[in-house]
Amino acid sequence: MTILRLAIPSPLRRLFDYHPPAGIETDQLTVGVRVRVPFGRRELIGILVELPSESDFDSSKLKSATEILDSTPPLPLHLLKLARWAASYYQHPEGDALQQALPVLLRKGHPCEYQHEFLWKASEEASLSQLKANASRQKELLQLLIEHPSGISTDAIKAEGGQISALSILEEKGLAESFQRQHKQSSQEALHEAGLTLNAEQKSCLEQVNQSPGFAIHLLEGITGSGKTEVYLQAIEKVLLEGKQALLLVPEIGLTPQTVSRFRQRFNMPVVALHSNMSDRQRLDAWLQAREGVARIIIGTRSAIFTPLHKPGIIIIDEEHDPSFKQQDGFRYSARDLAVMRARDEKTPILLGSATPSLETLHNAIEGRYHWSKLTQRAGNSAPPEFRLLDIRQEKLQDGLSGLLINEIKEHLESGTQVLIFLNRRGFAPTLTCHDCGWIADCTRCDAHMTLHQRPPHLHCHHCDKQSGIPHHCPECNSDQLQPVGVGTERSEQALQQLFPKFPVIRVDRDSTQRKNAMHEIMTQVHTGEPCILVGTQMLAKGHHFPKVTLVAIINADAGLFSADFRGMERTAQLILQVAGRAGRADHPGKVWMQTYHADHPTLQTLIEHGYSAFAQEELHHRKISQLPPFSHYALLRAETPHKGRAEAFLGALRQQLEEDMLLPHDVSWIGPFPSPMEKRAGMHRAQLMIYAQNRKSLHQLLANLCWYLEQNREARKVRWSIDVDPTDTF
Numbered sequence: 032m033t034i035l036r037l038a039i040p041s042p043l044r045r046l047f048d049y050h051p052p053a054g055i056e057t058d059q060l061t062v063g064v065r066v067r068v069p070f071g072r073r074e075l076i077g078i079l080v081e082l083p084s085e086s087d088f089d090s091s092k093l094k095s096a097t098e099i100l101d102s103t104p105p106l107p108l109h110l111l112k113l114a115r116w117a118a119s120y121y122q123h124p125e126g127d128a129l130q131q132a133l134p135v136l137l138r139k140g141h142p143c144e145y146q147h148e149f150l151w152k153a154s155e156e157a158s159l160s161q162l163k164a165n166a167s168r169q170k171e172l173l174q175l176l177i178e179h180p181s182g183i184s185t186d187a188i189k190a191e192g193g194q195i196s197a198l199s200i201l202e203e204k205g206l207a208e209s210f211q212r213q214h215k216q217s218s219q220e221a222l223h224e225a226g227l228t229l230n231a232e233q234k235s236c237l238e239q240v241n242q243s244p245g246f247a248i249h250l251l252e253g254i255t256g257s258g259k260t261e262v263y264l265q266a267i268e269k270v271l272l273e274g275k276q277a278l279l280l281v282p283e284i285g286l287t288p289q290t291v292s293r294f295r296q297r298f299n300m301p302v303v304a305l306h307s308n309m310s311d312r313q314r315l316d317a318w319l320q321a322r323e324g325v326a327r328i329i330i331g332t333r334s335a336i337f338t339p340l341h342k343p344g345i346i347i348i349d350e351e352h353d354p355s356f357k358q359q360d361g362f363r364y365s366a367r368d369l370a371v372m373r374a375r376d377e378k379t380p381i382l383l384g385s386a387t388p389s390l391e392t393l394h395n396a397i398e399g400r401y402h403w404s405k406l407t408q409r410a411g412n413s414a415p416p417e418f419r420l421l422d423i424r425q426e427k428l429q430d431g432l433s434g435l436l437i438n439e440i441k442e443h444l445e446s447g448t449q450v451l452i453f454l455n456r457r458g459f460a461p462t463l464t465c466h467d468c469g470w471i472a473d474c475t476r477c478d479a480h481m482t483l484h485q486r487p488p489h490l491h492c493h494h495c496d497k498q499s500g501i502p503h504h505c506p507e508c509n510s511d512q513l514q515p516v517g518v519g520t521e522r523s524e525q526a527l528q529q530l531f532p533k534f535p536v537i538r539v540d541r542d543s544t545q546r547k548n549a550m551h552e553i554m555t556q557v558h559t560g561e562p563c564i565l566v567g568t569q570m571l572a573k574g575h576h577f578p579k580v581t582l583v584a585i586i587n588a589d590a591g592l593f594s595a596d597f598r599g600m601e602r603t604a605q606l607i608l609q610v611a612g613r614a615g616r617a618d619h620p621g622k623v624w625m626q627t628y629h630a631d632h633p634t635l636q637t638l639i640e641h642g643y644s645a646f647a648q649e650e651l652h653h654r655k656i657s658q659l660p661p662f663s664h665y666a667l668l669r670a671e672t673p674h675k676g677r678a679e680a681f682l683g684a685l686r687q688q689l690e691e692d693m694l695l696p697h698d699v700s701w702i703g704p705f706p707s708p709m710e711k712r713a714g715m716h717r718a719q720l721m722i723y724a725q726n727r728k729s730l731h732q733l734l735a736n737l738c739w740y741l742e743q744n745r746e747a748r749k750v751r752w753s754i755d756v757d758p759t760d761t762f
């Protein structure tokens with residue numbers, strides 16, 4: 032007897048046993064295939080993970096599966112194993128984790144078959160004279176085929192205005208024929224354009240990567256504009272010449288059409304993108320092309336880490352410190368950390384690139400676990416920017432801008448260059464207040480203020496998305512003296528436009544770029560090189576090159592300096608340097624001005640006077656003293672309920688219970704429970720318990736026990752709980 036043991040998408044942390052469907056022989060079953068099964072009153076699709084010969088349950092009570100969907104598993108075995116490992120490491124139900132490793136259409140049961148691309152061409156003897164004079168459509172189509180002797184796809188025919196329906200008529204007449212596209216494998220043709228001549232630092236990094244034939248981890252630490260991408264391109268070139276594929280992961284905000292087109296421009300080989308803005312069908316196609324080996328370069332965001340490759344050659348993680356590589360809900364995996372595991376399984380090199388590496392990665396490099404290359408010079412001729420901390424303690428600000436800064440902006444614009452103003456708050460103002468009684472527009476569902484927006488006018492909670500109209504009178508005292516507090520991008524845009532009416536002011540934030548093509552239009556305008564002011568959020572900080580920007584102004588460099596999160600300082604430093612990196616990229620030297628109330632803050636001083644490495648060293652020192660990651664491992668147990676105080680009480684009781692019932696591994700400690708930094712969010716009251724250990728094994732042993740315990744626990748059903756392993760955000 033054979034039992035199908037399946038991972039099924041359900042919140043239960045267990046596998047489910049079924050009998051094979053009637054008429055299916057054991058030798059037709061392979062681990063990894065999708066299986067359709069009855070589940071409660073529904074039908075679900077599970078993944079076959081084991082084929083035991085008997086069940087732990089009464090086998091006469093087991094149901095039979097309905098259908099086996101695949102003859103070969105969609106995910107190759109080693110990726111299935113990786114996803115299963117990740118489910119157990121991140122304490123997530125296996126069925127759901129495995130689903131997330133597949134494209135949406137495969138989760139829904141769509142066939143997992145690569146559609147070969149067919150091309151059409153005219154037959155050898157075909158000529159227009161063989162068609163009747165009045166068959167104009169057929170003639171046009173045949174003409175099109177004759178103009179494309181190496182073949183043209185149906186999509187391209189449509190794009191050229193050709194009639195697809197006429198193809199079969201031409202084929203019947205022996206005038207046209209179709210054939211399968213042959214993908215270029217020959218090595219001479221890998222490049223469209225030659226690579227740049229590398230400088231000494233780039234060369235030594237590339238040699239380092241190329242030297243290691245099998246698995247090796249490389250950190251490429253290079254300041255913005257130092258030519259990291261050029262190193263990626265040339266490392267990929269070698270891989271392509273060996274007939275292999277490259278997987279490049281980039282941050283969510285970084286996957287712009289410019290990124291993809293830079294790779295398409297260089298390589299004469301299929302490049303596919305995988306990101307959330309594609310349709311499910313497009314994603315499946317790209318995924319299948321990668322699995323089939325047709326796509327040679329795969330550029331994707333976090334979830335692309337599970338994309339199967341026919342011949343894996345290298346994995347590259349750009350901006351490896353970026354928080355978007357860690358999923359923040361549900362299956363809370365880190366794509367960067369999984370990428371390292373994957374590269375080890377596939378015996379390929381992995382390259383982690385960043386101007387501001389995460390302290391975890393730096394620590395690994397310092398300890399000698401990673402090869403470490405540095406690019407310290409900007410490529411080409413551009414000089415590094417000059418930093419200045421602008422003490423605004425005594426200053427009267429005009430819409431958030433100091434007089435000195437306004438003068439500086441003016442100078443740059445008048446000398447014909449561009450200015451970038453960075454402000455990490457969208458909307459008009461962070462909130463609205465009553466001048467008479469001090470009332471503040473707070474969100475009723477969160478411990479947060481409502482943001483005032485003017486285009487269109489409304490109040491908006493950026494945490495739960497609640498929206499409401501702007502009151503004309505104070506709800507407390509009925510006064511009409513309601514005033515915006517603080518500055519957001521909309522207000523800054525308005526103020527700058529009034530100060531500099533002759534120059535365009537372009538706002539770049541989530542609101543201003545929602546329209547399709549909006550970002551493209553903005554970039555086109557900026558690239559004309561005409562003087563202008565760019566005002567925007569983090570969206571401006573990543574991936575884009577602004578060669579004509581000579582002044583970057585950070586309106587509030589202090590945000591994050593005193594954060595409750597121990598990573599606050601690291602994040603602030605990374606963001607500042609990332610924004611600063613936009614300045615003076617081409618032959619225009621750049622200036623970075625930072626407004627601050629803490630100009631003598633030692634960390635800010637270290638950062639701008641001695642750079643990121645010096646900052647990181649100090650920060651690592653503090654982490655070591657406090658035994659914080661990377662010097663310890665930790666997880667957060669979070670709980671939330673609609674009732675105030677209940678989440679904290681639940682965690683408190685749990686902790687007590689566990690200490691009485693369970694033998695805590697001696698090196699595991701707890702801190703908390705304490706209320707989350709934002710205690711109420713979207714109507715839920717939240718608390719957390721921090722669990723940490725010197726030793727990963729002890730931590731994971733405890734977490735596994737904890738999950739088991741919570742699943743049995745009645746009280747736990749009254750709260751919503753989750754475990755976040757290696758959390759990067761305290762919520």
Ligand code: ADP
Nearest residue numbers: 227228229230255256257258259260261410411
């Ligand atoms: P990063 O990825 O580190 O920000 P890029 O690879 O985008 O840097 O390089 C920044 C700029 O310098 C680009 O315009 C790139 O074409 C140019 N560049 C990179 N390497 C070289 C080189 N070896 N010689 C000349 N220009 C280079």
Ligand code: ZN
Nearest residue numbers: 465468505508
């Ligand atoms: Zn009032």
Ligand code: ZN
Nearest residue numbers: 474477492495
């Ligand atoms: Zn809210």
